[in-house]
Amino acid sequence: MLSSTAGLADTGDLAAYVKARAADADGAVDTAAANYARALDGAPGDTGIAIRAYREALEAGDIALATRAAAVLERAGVAPSDAALLPLAEAARRGDAKAADAAIARLSTGPLAVLAPALTGWTVFARGGDPVRVLGAPTKDLVAARFATETRALLLIAAGRSADGVAALNADPRMPADLRIAAAQLLFGRNEDAAARSLLDGNDPSFVALRKGAPE
Numbered sequence: 392m393l394s395s396t397a398g399l400a401d402t403g404d405l406a407a408y409v410k411a412r413a414a415d416a417d418g419a420v421d422t423a424a425a426n427y428a429r430a431l432d433g434a435p436g437d438t439g440i441a442i443r444a445y446r447e448a449l450e451a452g453d454i455a456l457a458t459r460a461a462a463v464l465e466r467a468g469v470a471p472s473d474a475a476l477l478p479l480a481e482a483a484r485r486g487d488a489k490a491a492d493a494a495i496a497r498l499s500t501g502p503l504a505v506l507a508p509a510l511t512g513w514t515v516f517a518r519g520g521d522p523v524r525v526l527g528a529p530t531k532d533l534v535a536a537r538f539a540t541e542t543r544a545l546l547l548i549a550a551g552r553s554a555d556g557v558a559a560l561n562a563d564p565r566m567p568a569d570l571r572i573a574a575a576q577l578l579f580g581r582n583e584d585a586a587a588r589s590l591l592d593g594n595d596p597s598f599v600a601l602r603k604g605a606p607e
Contacts, residue, residue, distance in 0.1 A: 404433025408440065415447060424451040431460060438467045445474070454481050472502045479510065488518060505535040509542035522546045541570050548577045557586050568595055575601060 411426035427444035434440055441463035448457035458477050464470035475498050482490035491514050499507040508530065512522035526543040530536050540559075544566070547556030560566050560574055571590045578587035591598040 404430055420451040423447045424453050428456050438469055475501050475503055508535050509538040512542050512546055516546050545574055548574055553583055553586055572597055
């Protein structure tokens with residue numbers, strides 16, 4: 392704890408840090424994030440506080456705090472790899488297509504480059520373009536290809552080509568359960584209940600819960 396409090400300037404900042412830790416332990420993410428933000432104000436270069444502020448900000452959906460904390464970690468050379476997604480999240484929040492493209496371009500040069508084709512598919516879809524063609528581009532990276540295939544199935548459903556999306560999911564038994572759940576939720580949202588339920592066969596507890604909670 393000393394390494395995360397040594398830089399705090401006054402007792403108010405220290406109290407904020409203590410409150411943040413307590414709120415964090417209680418699962419009160421908004422309170423924890425607000426107090427980590429104050430603690431970070433008091434010790435703007437403290438990486439111990441910054442990493443806690445960063446993680447709590449992500450849980451609270453506080454992109455501004457997450458970005459500020461990530462900047463501290465980046466300057467110290469200890470930023471987590473998922474911090475590279477923050478500019479994209481901010482661009483999406485603002486509806487800034489150019490910023491989203493720039494964020495994906497930066498992402499494609501780092502450890503999360505495998506996500507770039509799938510994310511590009513969503514940005515193309517948001518512009519009204521054809522994401523399926525983008526996601527069909529050949530790649531030598533097997534993980535990137537896998538993400539692209541999974542994203543293609545979701546985008547087919549989102550674009551109204553539900554039968555094609557369901558067929559793509561059912562054609563590959565390796566498709567993960569969470570992807571089937573996401574696809575089923577899209578289909579339920581489109582009032583295509585039968586198609587949604589066709590993706591939820593089996594005794595997986597998540598499938599059972601969604602089937603029970605699904606509209607009749």
